[in-house]
Amino acid sequence: MRVYPAVYIRGLRRYSTYRAATIAGILTNSVFGCINAAVLIALFSVRPEINGYDMGDAVTQVFVCQALIATVAVMGPPLDLGERVRTGAVGVDLLRPVSLMGWWLAEDLGRATFSLVFRGTPTFLVGTVLFDLVLPKTLGHWALVLVSCALAAVIGFALRYLYELAGFWILDTRGIWAIVGMLGPVAAGMLLPLALYPPAVSGVLRALPWASTIQIPAEILLGKESLPGGSIAGGLALQAGWALGLLLLGAWITSVATRKVVVQGG
Amino acid sequence: MADTFARPGPRPAPRWGRPVERLSRPIRVYLLLAWTWSRALAQYPASLLLMTLGTSLGAIAEVFAVFVVFRHAGALDGFSLAEGLLIAGLASLMFATADMLMGMVEGLGQHIRTGSLDVMLVRPVSPLIQIITDRFALRRLGRVIPAGVITGIALHHCDIDWTLGKILFLPVLLVSGVAIAAAIWLAGSCLQFFVIDAREAANSVTYGGQALTEYPLSIYGKGVVTAVTFAVPLAFVGWQPVLYLLDRPDPTGLPESLRFASPFVAVLACTAAALLWRLGLRRYRSTGS
Numbered sequence: 001m002r003v004y005p006a007v008y009i010r011g012l013r014r015y016s017t018y019r020a021a022t023i024a025g026i027l028t029n030s031v032f033g034c035i036n037a038a039v040l041i042a043l044f045s046v047r048p049e050i051n052g053y054d055m056g057d058a059v060t061q062v063f064v065c066q067a068l069i070a071t072v073a074v075m076g077p078p079l080d081l082g083e084r085v086r087t088g089a090v091g092v093d094l095l096r097p098v099s100l101m102g103w104w105l106a107e108d109l110g111r112a113t114f115s116l117v118f119r120g121t122p123t124f125l126v127g128t129v130l131f132d133l134v135l136p137k138t139l140g141h142w143a144l145v146l147v148s149c150a151l152a153a154v155i156g157f158a159l160r161y162l163y164e165l166a167g168f169w170i171l172d173t174r175g176i177w178a179i180v181g182m183l184g185p186v187a188a189g190m191l192l193p194l195a196l197y198p199p200a201v202s203g204v205l206r207a208l209p210w211a212s213t214i215q216i217p218a219e220i221l222l223g224k225e226s227l228p229g230g231s232i233a234g235g236l237a238l239q240a241g242w243a244l245g246l247l248l249l250g251a252w253i254t255s256v257a258t259r260k261v262v263v264q265g266g
Numbered sequence: 267m268a269d270t271f272a273r274p275g276p277r278p279a280p281r282w283g284r285p286v287e288r289l290s291r292p293i294r295v296y297l298l299l300a301w302t303w304s305r306a307l308a309q310y311p312a313s314l315l316l317m318t319l320g321t322s323l324g325a326i327a328e329v330f331a332v333f334v335v336f337r338h339a340g341a342l343d344g345f346s347l348a349e350g351l352l353i354a355g356l357a358s359l360m361f362a363t364a365d366m367l368m369g370m371v372e373g374l375g376q377h378i379r380t381g382s383l384d385v386m387l388v389r390p391v392s393p394l395i396q397i398i399t400d401r402f403a404l405r406r407l408g409r410v411i412p413a414g415v416i417t418g419i420a421l422h423h424c425d426i427d428w429t430l431g432k433i434l435f436l437p438v439l440l441v442s443g444v445a446i447a448a449a450i451w452l453a454g455s456c457l458q459f460f461v462i463d464a465r466e467a468a469n470s471v472t473y474g475g476q477a478l479t480e481y482p483l484s485i486y487g488k489g490v491v492t493a494v495t496f497a498v499p500l501a502f503v504g505w506q507p508v509l510y511l512l513d514r515p516d517p518t519g520l521p522e523s524l525r526f527a528s529p530f531v532a533v534l535a536c537t538a539a540a541l542l543w544r545l546g547l548r549r550y551r552s553t554g555s
Contacts, residue, residue: 024467031470035477035486039335042485046339175313178320178405182327191331196338 003098004106011110022119025070029123033066037131040193051202052226053195056134061193061218063127067120068149071112072156072213074184078177079104079160085167094258101250105157112153120149134222141223144232148217151239156213158246159184165250168257189215195226209242295391299399307401314405321408325362329354329416332480343517345482348423349508355417357479357504360440362413364447366406370398371451372472375458375465384552394452394543426511439507442528447503449535450475452543459546471498479504484517491518499535502528 015022037059044055053061069075081104084090093100127133136142163180167173185191187210194202194215205211206226219227220235227235308314332354336347345353374397377383386393426432454468461467475498483491483505494500501524509516510525 018463020461021463021466024461024464028466028470028474031474032477035474038486038490039481042342042481043335043339046342050338170312172310172313175310175316175320178313178317179323182320182324186327186330191327192334196334 004102007103007106008110008113011107012114013110015111015114016118025119026122026126029066029069029119030126033063033123033127034130036062036066037127051195051199052224053193056132057195057222057224058193059127059131060133060135060222061189061215063124063131063133064218064221065188065190065214066127067124068116068152068214068217069190070115070119071149072152072188073112073160074156074188074190074210074213075181076177078173079108079157079164081161082164082167082173085164085173086171099251099254100258101161101247101254104161105154105247108157108160109153112156116149116153136221136223141232144236145217145221148220148236148239151236151243152213152217154243155209155239155246158243158250159209159213161250162246162253165253165257168260184210187211188213189218193218207238209246212239212242292392292395296395296399299391299395300402300404303399303402304404307404317403318405318408321405322412325358325409325412328358328477328480329412335481343482343484344514348420349512350482351416352420352424352511353482353504353508354480355413355420356443356508357476358413359410359417360443360503361447361476361479362406362409363444364451366403366410367444368398368448368451369406370400370402371455372458372465372468373397373400374455375462378458378462378550378553381553383550393547421511424512427513432511435510436507439510439528442532443503443507445532446499446528446535447475449532449539450498450500452539453535456539456542456546459550475500475503482517488518491520495520495524499531502531 040058040062041055044050044058048054081090081093084093093103096103128135136145159180163176164173166176170176187205187208189205189211194205194211196202197205206215206228216227216235216239220232223232228238229235329351332350333347336342336350341347342350371394374383377386377397377400383393383397386396389396451472454471455465457464457468475494478486478490478494479500483494483501491501495502506525506528508514509522516522516524
């Protein structure tokens with residue numbers, strides 16, 4: 001079982017070579033963070049409290065979102081798997097004596113780790129320097145935030161893996177991406193914190209897997225009452241449930257897909 | 267077919283001759299290539315439909331966010347919900363049109379990396395036209411149309427004193443805004459000639475600019491408004507045209523005559539972007555792959 005750690009390390013190293021892209025990414029995430037924060041500051045200076053959120057909470061969530069955006073990749077980029085299904089290169093992946101999902105999970109977690117440490121963390125630091133963010137007070141709380149980020153990365157992978165698996169049936173997954181790449185960010189609380197929507201709507205969105213990639217980690221960092229069960233443990237349980245459920249679903253669909261696969265191309 | 271080659275072809279037009287031909291040829295080539303790519307991408311009809319739908323949903327989601335914010339706030343910096351939606355709709359319309367016509371230029375780094383820019387350079391068509399029509403995405407109409415509809419609805423609900431001047435000047439403002447947005451797109455992408463991986467950095471002025479112009483610019487403070495008026499002229503996409511239509515004084519105290527500067531800024535921005543493109547192309551060295 002040494003293969004998965006090896007793939008994980010390769011994934012980490014692969015993305016560490018694009019240094020200029022990482023710096024460009026931090027710049028872009030920070031700019032977007034500042035724009036979104038300015039809008040929410042303008043809003044909250046007119047309405048100091050909306051559904052339990054105040055200005056500090058909202059601005060903090062903006063930067064949690066910008067820090068996690070690349071790690072959980074809700075808006076993409078897609079896994080290379082989809083293109084490999086389209087070109088038939090997936091045949092090579094299936095020949096390997098390891099599980100298809102395990103291989104891609106290890107590779108993607110490598111990417112996610114690099115992105116969280118070298119892209120997410122600097123972006124969040126920019127936020128703490130420029131704005132008055134609400135931060136956890138204890139080390140234990142920070143550790144729980146880290147666990148939540150790890151679970152968010154797994155859910156982010158599982159969602160993208162499921163999108164790409166659809167390629168076994170419809171061949172070109174760009175259409176799927178066009179839809180989920182737009183709806184996912186709304187449901188994740190990236191467009192606006194979910195607290196700004198009517199409670200009935202945000203209640204439903206919070207329970208969906210996309211919220212567990214951004215909104216729930218943000219609420220865990222803020223220590224919000226609105227988490228399932230009203231506590232951080234409830235939020236982590238929801239995330240763990242989605243991570244496990246989506247991975248099981250992914251494993252099952254993989255077995256169905258590989259039984260019907262016809263490798264195209266030459 | 268052999269005799270086709272034997273026959274002497276039409277003589278090439280002199281380089282500076284036929285000005286109409288010189289102007290119309292790029293447009294014809296653009297349309298031809300765009301049409302070719304549209305047909306190619308239509309070979310996956312389910313994907314095309316989903317992508318168009320997705321693009322529309324994206325545009326609607328962004329305006330929806332503006333709607334939610336204004337519903338909570340009532341008014342931001344003296345702009346009501348309808349006026350806020352007018353700003354968002356108009357900015358989105360201009361950016362979406364520019365994105366459709368010019369957005370593919372952000373793939374420049376990819377063309378440099380894979381060497382496909384070399385192939386474009388040996389073809390007898392401007393490489394810029396080839397890049398901006400490469401995989402031309404008709405689906406981006408899915409963004410233009412909802413933006414147009416929202417602008418229309420917002421115009422209807424805003425209290426605008428329509429004069430002949432406004433009716434005549436509105437198209438000028440629209441065209442200028444699209445030209446400025448396209449120039450920003452091109453200039454941002456030209457960065458990739460100098461730093462290949464900089465695609466995302468350009469996103470902070472292109473998509474970031476789009477996000478910025480969705481709200482009344484005055485909420486960002488005077489510093490930002492000055493920067494996006496005089497440095498990166500985003501203020502002329504959405505904001506200044508709306509101030510003109512609503513007869514509003516500039517809340518940040520900038521001179522009111524700025525709102526008539528759009529066409530001049532558009533010419534300046536396009537010239538600057540074109541020069542940057544030339545500069546980048548001259549500096550370009552093939553990766554050899």
